[in-house]
Amino acid sequence: MGSLGYMSPEQASGQNAKTNSQTDVNAMGAILYSLLAGHPPFQGSSAIETLNLVMDGEPIPIRRTNPNCPRDLETISLNCLNKLPSDRYPTSKALHHDLRRFMNGEPILARPSTTYEQLFAWCQRNPLPTTVAIASVLMLAILSAIFAWIAHRNQSVIKTIKTRDMRFEELRGKILYLDEVQTNSCALATLSDEPKWAERCQQNEPELIESIDEAVALVPDAKSELDKVNDANGQLIELEANAFALVKQGRSTEAWSLLSSDTYQLEKRDYEHGLQVFSRKLCDHSEETVRAARSEAFAFLITAIVFAVLMLIFFTIGFYSFFRMIRKSDHSFS
Numbered sequence: 001m002g003s004l005g006y007m008s009p010e011q012a013s014g015q016n017a018k019t020n021s022q023t024d025v026n027a028m029g030a031i032l033y034s035l036l037a038g039h040p041p042f043q044g045s046s047a048i049e050t051l052n053l054v055m056d057g058e059p060i061p062i063r064r065t066n067p068n069c070p071r072d073l074e075t076i077s078l079n080c081l082n083k084l085p086s087d088r089y090p091t092s093k094a095l096h097h098d099l100r101r102f103m104n105g106e107p108i109l110a111r112p113s114t115t116y117e118q119l120f121a122w123c124q125r126n127p128l129p130t131t132v133a134i135a136s137v138l139m140l141a142i143l144s145a146i147f148a149w150i151a152h153r154n155q156s157v158i159k160t161i162k163t164r165d166m167r168f169e170e171l172r173g174k175i176l177y178l179d180e181v182q183t184n185s186c187a188l189a190t191l192s193d194e195p196k197w198a199e200r201c202q203q204n205e206p207e208l209i210e211s212i213d214e215a216v217a218l219v220p221d222a223k224s225e226l227d228k229v230n231d232a233n234g235q236l237i238e239l240e241a242n243a244f245a246l247v248k249q250g251r252s253t254e255a256w257s258l259l260s261s262d263t264y265q266l267e268k269r270d271y272e273h274g275l276q277v278f279s280r281k282l283c284d285h286s287e288e289t290v291r292a293a294r295s296e297a298f299a300f301l302i303t304a305i306v307f308a309v310l311m312l313i314f315f316t317i318g319f320y321s322f323f324r325m326i327r328k329s330d331h332s333f334s
Contacts, residue, residue: 004050005040006030012054022085029080037062072108079110171215178208229274235267
């Protein structure tokens with residue numbers, strides 16, 4: 001007949017012809033409920049009240065009296081206690097299977113779990129693929145960030161080199177122009193005895209020195225070459241100052257001879273040669289910097305591709321394990 005508080009509604013109503021294996025499922029659910037809640041699912045002040053509760057009442061959710069009870073375990077127990085046999089587990093084997101799923105940390109079938117819950121449960125059961133997947137995502141994010149930074153850095157380097165090259169070419173043209181002005185001013189000063197040419201030469205001298213100093217700052221690696229240019233320019237300035245002094249003394253012929261001398265012409269050639277060497281040094285330095293930046297980007301790209309392939313392999317293994325687990329679970333349930 002069954003025990004009060006543990007019998008099924010069909011037993012309590014006297015419909016013994018309807019008892020079957022699902023009646024046993026109800027009894028096992030009542031025992032599980034009692035173990036979790038500390039009391040039977042239906043317990044009235046009298047036998048009649050208990051029978052009425054079994055037939056028409058709903059059991060109090062276990063988590064109200066025992067908050068530590070796992071939600072899925074409560075769901076399994078309450079599923080067994082459904083009033084209609086068709087709403088319970090069809091067989092004790094199905095109940096056993098869902099209990100086993102709960103013990104293995106898998107989503108139970110009594111309550112459709114969300115995608116998030118299924119994924120979380122799978123991650124708990126498969127810590128290694130989960131760790132690999134998370135590590136792969138983090139590595140991919142880090143590699144992407146580093147690659148973006150290097151790409152930005154390379155663009156900045158190339159842009160800086162181009163800007164510097166353009167500025168140096170501008171300075172180079174300015175230096176050559178001022179040098180030519182200096183030379184012509186010196187020549188006119190010695191030929192015409194007019195002081196304005198000497199003044200013009202002296203006015204251009206600070207701008208010429210400033211342009212050379214800026215060129216040195218642009219390419220510190222080429223400082224030794226520009227030091228030679230500065231030395232030659234210093235010698236030229238000294239010879240030109242001597243020529244101006246001779247002009248003031250009325251010795252223009254001697255001043256012209258000084259500016260036409262081999263010494264002056266040699267310093268002049270050294271000065272112009274130094275500018276050419278510096279220009280080549282800048283060009284070589286720029287090309288080396290660009291090549292280094294491109295090689296660095298290419299090497300990182302190859303590294304990123306290798307890591308991407310490894311991460312793809314890890315993801316494939318993880319998804320294969322996931323789908324294999326699902327198929328295995330479905331097969332065992334069927």
